[in-house]
Amino acid sequence: MKLAINGGKKASDTYIPYGKQWIDDDDIDEVIKVLKSDYLTTGPKVLEFEKKVANYVGSKYAVAFSNGTAALHGACFAAGITKGDEVITSPLTFAASANCVLYMGGMPVFADINIQNYNIDINDIKKRITNKTKAIIPVDFTGQSVDMDEVMKIANENNLIVIEDAAHALGSEYKGKKIGQKAHMTEFSFHPVKHITTGEGGVITTNYKELYEKLMLFRTHGITRDKNLLNNKKKPSYYYEQIDLGYNYRMTDIQCALGISQMDKLDKFIEKRRDIVKFYNKAFANIKEIITPFEEDYSKSAYHLYIIRLELDKLNADRDEIYEALQAENIGVNVHYIPVYKHPYYKELGYKESDYKNTQEVYNSIITLPLYPKMSSENIDDVVNAVIKVINYYKI
Numbered sequence: 538m539k540l541a542i543n544g545g546k547k548a549s550d551t552y553i554p555y556g557k558q559w560i561d562d563d564d565i566d567e568v569i570k571v572l573k574s575d576y577l578t579t580g581p582k583v584l585e586f587e588k589k590v591a592n593y594v595g596s597k598y599a600v601a602f603s604n605g606t607a608a609l610h611g612a613c614f615a616a617g618i619t620k621g622d623e624v625i626t627s628p629l630t631f632a633a634s635a636n637c638v639l640y641m642g643g644m645p646v647f648a649d650i651n652i653q654n655y656n657i658d659i660n661d662i663k664k665r666i667t668n669k670t671k672a673i674i675p676v677d678f679t680g681q682s683v684d685m686d687e688v689m690k691i692a693n694e695n696n697l698i699v700i701e702d703a704a705h706a707l708g709s710e711y712k713g714k715k716i717g718q719k720a721h722m723t724e725f726s727f728h729p730v731k732h733i734t735t736g737e738g739g740v741i742t743t744n745y746k747e748l749y750e751k752l753m754l755f756r757t758h759g760i761t762r763d764k765n766l767l768n769n770k771k772k773p774s775y776y777y778e779q780i781d782l783g784y785n786y787r788m789t790d791i792q793c794a795l796g797i798s799q800m801d802k803l804d805k806f807i808e809k810r811r812d813i814v815k816f817y818n819k820a821f822a823n824i825k826e827i828i829t830p831f832e833e834d835y836s837k838s839a840y841h842l843y844i845i846r847l848e849l850d851k852l853n854a855d856r857d858e859i860y861e862a863l864q865a866e867n868i869g870v871n872v873h874y875i876p877v878y879k880h881p882y883y884k885e886l887g888y889k890e891s892d893y894k895n896t897q898e899v900y901n902s903i904i905t906l907p908l909y910p911k912m913s914s915e916n917i918d919d920v921v922n923a924v925i926k927v928i929n930y931y932k933i
């Protein structure tokens with residue numbers, strides 16, 4: 538372990554992680570009520586949670602899944618992705634955004650990112666479309682919306698399905714409206730570092746009944762009791778049919794009860810995140826070795842992550858050295874993300890770094906600072922002081 542700079546006192550006495558959940562006693566009470574009830578799973582809390590999420594984002598339907606990755610898998614199934622299909626996504630994301638395509642036998646195609654907002658580059662999407670392209674999975678990186686009108690325009694012109702990976706963007710807005718109503722399907726995650734948590738959990742929102750029905754089938758083995766979908770309709774009520782191959786990707790009522798309770802706090806959580814971001818931006822405004830996050834006019838971000846970029850030509854250290862120095866100060870910085878094409882599994886599939894110039898440049902200079910609603914003002918000050926201390930030490 539690297540020592541704090543000058544062997545001096547660490548910027549923070551305790552380790553500050555990059556993200557964490559906020560659970561109160563009233564959240565716990567709701568979970569206990571379910572544990573004492575008749576249904577631990579496939580009960581009433583699931584639909585209640587789904588309705589709450591759909592109402593919040595302004596979509597017709599929401600389907601809960603056991604985690605965000607399962608939800609993306611379901612969306613790729615509903616989109617009909619199959620062997621030989623290509624799906625365009627961003628390389629600067631968590632592997633799940635691309636893995637879900639591979640699960641269905643399709644091939645992820647990465648478009649480079651925009652150097653300013655770090656989201657998938659609209660013009661590069663156009664360049665990577667072929668006659669095999671079936672869908673686009675744009676990722677609202679850090680919570681900032683992709684320019685969805687442009688993505689939907691490309692999709693309509695080329696007959697493509699859009700699955701928005703909004704795991705970072707629950708409560709974010711695009712042109713004044715909540716994310717989750719524009720794409721054919723939108724995925725959210727409830728992992729503890731995300732905006733609200735259910736332990737593990739995810740959801741797909743959609744406005745299309747046909748997609749909704751496929752998602753419902755997929756998360757329960759491909760089995761249905763819906764009279765409209767059954768081949769043999771004249772059967773007693775015990776009767777069900779498996780009409781496709783699905784999985785057990787259900788979320789429990791225990792998790793959904795936590796989710797319902799957490800949803801009531803979402804707006805407060807986002808406000809706190811945005812306040813911390815404002816504080817960081819102001820604190821770093823005059824440090825010329827740091828680029829603070831850029832917010833597009835069309836986007837109001839719920840800020841899952843706060844990522845700074847280092848001006849490496851003004852520093853005597855690379856990103857990894859700065860990262861280690863901040864860790865030594867007890868600041869739980871991180872790097873989001875190692876581009877998907879760099880992983881050995883993907884390298885094996887033939888992807889090349891040289892195809893993604895902007896992604897490489899951004900990846901080599903980014904650091905994620907701690908950001909979560911429960912941060913104390915002391916935590917926030919400690920992070921700022923640590924960054925200033927480390928940058929001052931390494932600046933040219």
Ligand SMILES: *Cc1c(COP(=O)(O)O)cnc(C)c1O
Pocket residue numbers: 604605606607630631633634676702704705726727728738739
């Ligand atoms: C968190 C996340 C997911 C889903 O992850 P789960 O842990 O499976 O809920 C998908 N995409 C991105 C970009 C994410 O950050």
